[in-house]
Amino acid sequence: MKKFLLSMAAVCSLFSPSAQVVQNRCGTVDVIKHRDAENPGYQNRMNAAFDYAKQIAESRKDVRASNDTVYRIQCVFHVLYSTAAENIPDSVIYSQLEVLNEDYRRKNADTVKTRGIFSDVAADARIEFYLATTDPDGNPTTGITRTQGNPGFLGYNPFQDNAKSNSAGGKDPWPTDRYLNIWVCNILNGLGVLGYAFPPSNAPGWPQGSTTDSTKQGVVLHYPVVGRNFASPIDPTVTMGRSAVHEIGHYLGLRHIWGDGNCSQDDGIDDTPLSDAAHQQTCDTTDNSCTDSPVDFPDMIENFMDYSDDRCLNMFTEGQVAIMHAMLQTSRAGIATVVTETSIKEPDVYFTRTELFPNPTNSFVTLQVNTKQAQSYSYELLNTLGEKLSSETAFSNGYHQQIIELSSYPAGIYFVRLSAGTQTVMKKVVKK
Numbered sequence: 001m002k003k004f005l006l007s008m009a010a011v012c013s014l015f016s017p018s019a020q021v022v023q024n025r026c027g028t029v030d031v032i033k034h035r036d037a038e039n040p041g042y043q044n045r046m047n048a049a050f051d052y053a054k055q056i057a058e059s060r061k062d063v064r065a066s067n068d069t070v071y072r073i074q075c076v077f078h079v080l081y082s083t084a085a086e087n088i089p090d091s092v093i094y095s096q097l098e099v100l101n102e103d104y105r106r107k108n109a110d111t112v113k114t115r116g117i118f119s120d121v122a123a124d125a126r127i128e129f130y131l132a133t134t135d136p137d138g139n140p141t142t143g144i145t146r147t148q149g150n151p152g153f154l155g156y157n158p159f160q161d162n163a164k165s166n167s168a169g170g171k172d173p174w175p176t177d178r179y180l181n182i183w184v185c186n187i188l189n190g191l192g193v194l195g196y197a198f199p200p201s202n203a204p205g206w207p208q209g210s211t212t213d214s215t216k217q218g219v220v221l222h223y224p225v226v227g228r229n230f231a232s233p234i235d236p237t238v239t240m241g242r243s244a245v246h247e248i249g250h251y252l253g254l255r256h257i258w259g260d261g262n263c264s265q266d267d268g269i270d271d272t273p274l275s276d277a278a279h280q281q282t283c284d285t286t287d288n289s290c291t292d293s294p295v296d297f298p299d300m301i302e303n304f305m306d307y308s309d310d311r312c313l314n315m316f317t318e319g320q321v322a323i324m325h326a327m328l329q330t331s332r333a334g335i336a337t338v339v340t341e342t343s344i345k346e347p348d349v350y351f352t353r354t355e356l357f358p359n360p361t362n363s364f365v366t367l368q369v370n371t372k373q374a375q376s377y378s379y380e381l382l383n384t385l386g387e388k389l390s391s392e393t394a395f396s397n398g399y400h401q402q403i404i405e406l407s408s409y410p411a412g413i414y415f416v417r418l419s420a421g422t423q424t425v426m427k428k429v430v431k432k
């Protein structure tokens with residue numbers, strides 16, 4: 001079984017000699033190396049977690065295609081800032097969620113750019129993301145924390161990972177077994193690192209206490225690459241919010257598509273072709289760096305786990321999805337709720353998605369909507385007699401989330417009626 005190649009050479013080779021600003025798109029391989037030095041055996045445990053997930057994925061291959069399951073991941077964004085620009089607004093975070101929910105459901109507009117040779121392995125990952133509505137103490141929350149830190153903090157090289165600690169000027173994580181923690185900060189490093197993540201490392205069978213430090217689990221993102229078309233982009237190749245898509249891929253167990261090595265190094269995924277290196281923010285569809293067997297494929301530059309220009313990234317494969325699902329059943333089981341997708345599709349006019357959860361509920365429901373464009377909409381809470389109990393108008397910038405209180409109403413069935421333009425959507429909610 002091939003393993004991660006954790007060489008500094010792999011990181012250094014990412015730098016092009018051109019005058020253009022070139023980012024080191026992802027620091028994950030580098031932080032794994034640091035982590036392994038601090039905590040010997042870390043890398044072996046991570047590889048074991050991958051092998052275990054792969055076993056599960058293989059054994060359930062037959063049910064993949066008909067699978068109706070959707071994993072909904074509870075997220076918290078920790079915004080760490082020392083300047084106003086670093087204190088990114090909620091709207092940017094909503095935009096990031098929108099990107100995640102498109103790319104992980106293969107609803108991104110650029111799926112049409114996936115080359116035909118890969119269209120049969122391109123997959124809907126059936127993973128969705130939402131902002132936590134309850135904090136670790138059980139109180140309502142927006143799912144976003146803001147911490148003003150020291151100017152120029154949060155160094156990466158040498159590796160400190162201090163975004164994740166109150167005492168170092170960052171923010172302690174919310175319990176990492178229940179929340180996907182995403183820290184957004186100015187990653188100061190001199191290398192242009194845009195993000196990093198820790199893959200799962202708690203494979204079964206390892207002695208207790210040998211797993212990764214739970215205070216480190218999650219994703220760290222450089223603030224200018226969060227969201228879509230953020231106001232002050234670093235460069236045009238990273239403006240579509242796909243650094244988060246890539247880093248969450250690592251967090252859910254995926255390796256770089258080139259296996260962090262040359263043509264002899266695989267990423268452990270059967271349906272991704274070999275590749276000799278990252279496609280550093282480029283978009284070259286003629287590239288075919290390694291000979292695959294039995295069929296030779298071009299390099300899959302459109303895979304989210306490559307380093308290509310955001311404008312060329314548009315797919316995960318079936319094999320990658322199987323690994324992520326297996327991780328969500330094992331190492332990452334606590335962070336997602338599993339739902340069965342309703343077969344009833346809403347007419348796709350203004351709302352492209354409307355969700356109410358938890359449902360049934362004891363006290364309140366979170367309304368999550370996606371609209372096709374920036375759009376104001378209204379929602380009304382109705383009883384079974386159709387009487388209006390409350391109503392409000394909200395504005396969706398594509399993605400919007402809102403809490404609807406039910407605590408003052410008796411147990412029973414209620415309806416939420418959403419209206420935008422000429423479209424109306426009715427959703428049922430049960431109060432326990």
Ligand SMILES: [Ca+2]
Nearest residue numbers: 267269272273
């Ligand atoms: Ca492969």
Ligand SMILES: [Ca+2]
Nearest residue numbers: 290291292297
């Ligand atoms: Ca090839």
Ligand SMILES: [Zn+2]
Nearest residue numbers: 026028246256
């Ligand atoms: Zn990466």
